[in-house]
Amino acid sequence: GAVVSQHPSWVICKSGTSVKIECRSLDFQATTMFWYRQFPKQSLMLMATSNEGSKATYEQGVEKDKFLINHASLTLSTLTVTSAHPEDSSFYICSVGDRGPQHFGDGTRLSIL
Amino acid sequence: QKEVEQDPGPLSVPEGAIVSLNCTYSNSAFQYFMWYRQYSRKGPELLMYTYSSGNKEDGRFTAQVDKSSKYISLFIRDSQPSDSATYLCAMSLGGGADGLTFGKGTHLIIQP
Numbered sequence: 508g509a510v511v512s513q514h515p516s517w518v519i520c521k522s523g524t525s526v527k528i529e530c531r532s533l534d535f536q537a538t539t540m541f542w543y544r545q546f547p548k549q550s551l552m553l554m555a556t557s558n559e560g561s562k563a564t565y566e567q568g569v570e571k572d573k574f575l576i577n578h579a580s581l582t583l584s585t586l587t588v589t590s591a592h593p594e595d596s597s598f599y600i601c602s603v604g605d606r607g608p609q610h611f612g613d614g615t616r617l618s619i620l
Numbered sequence: 621q622k623e624v625e626q627d628p629g630p631l632s633v634p635e636g637a638i639v640s641l642n643c644t645y646s647n648s649a650f651q652y653f654m655w656y657r658q659y660s661r662k663g664p665e666l667l668m669y670t671y672s673s674g675n676k677e678d679g680r681f682t683a684q685v686d687k688s689s690k691y692i693s694l695f696i697r698d699s700q701p702s703d704s705a706t707y708l709c710a711m712s713l714g715g716g717a718d719g720l721t722f723g724k725g726t727h728l729i730i731q732p
Contacts, residue, residue: 508666541719548628550708551664553719566719600663604716608654611663 509535509603513612521620522593528586528615530601536581537603542574545598545614557584557601591619623647626709626723634731639696643709643723646690650711650721653685655694658706658725667707668694671715699730 510533518526530540538559543551555576556564563576573595575587588595596619602609626643633639641655652671656664668683670676676683682695692711696703706727710720 550722608669
């Protein structure tokens with residue numbers, strides 16, 4: 508299956524700052540990547556679908572101006588959490604899966620103080 | 621009613637036992653069904669991927685899908701302590717091109 512790398516694995520920052528998370532598909536050219544969020548002891552929730560060369564598709568209730576997604580190449584999608592606040596603290600995970608099952612990165616643990 | 625229901629456990633069984641994990645769902649349009657294993661602070665790792673109803677076996681793992689009952693299962697034979705993890709069921713309308721809907725995950729503990 509696809510090998511997915513996510514960076515950084517853990518970030519702590521102050522409230523009000525913006526944080527960028529990178530998701531790379533190392534062995535597969537991905538026209539589609541997905542971003543999920545997981546709160547402690549909760550299931551993964553789909554936030555948005557990242558489409559190479561076009562705008563991302565956001566799930567209902569996810570603020571597109573707060574969670575900026577850029578999928579500029581077939582191997583890289585980025586998620587920027589703008590003006591982060593403590594309630595944005597969570598585990599953010601990306602996946603790749605144009606055909607067949609989705610494969611996930613190891614996630615980014617975001618802590619906003 | 622949530623779209624996907626999964627007992628969070630914890631489920632504790634002795635080493636060597638057969639483990640049965642399951643999920644129910646409400647959306648009859650789901651066509652693709654997956655089981656992932658997740659260790660603490662890691663991303664989900666794909667275990668099984670099936671389309672529509674039926675059984676699929678891979679090593680010690682067997683996945684079953686019963687679309688008429690909206691019920692899926694994962695069986696683990698000869699369970700090992702290294703199988704201790706959270707098991708997530710997931711499903712989608714259109715395979716890898718669609719976002720997944722996950723269950724909450726079942727925390728499994730295999731006692732040595």
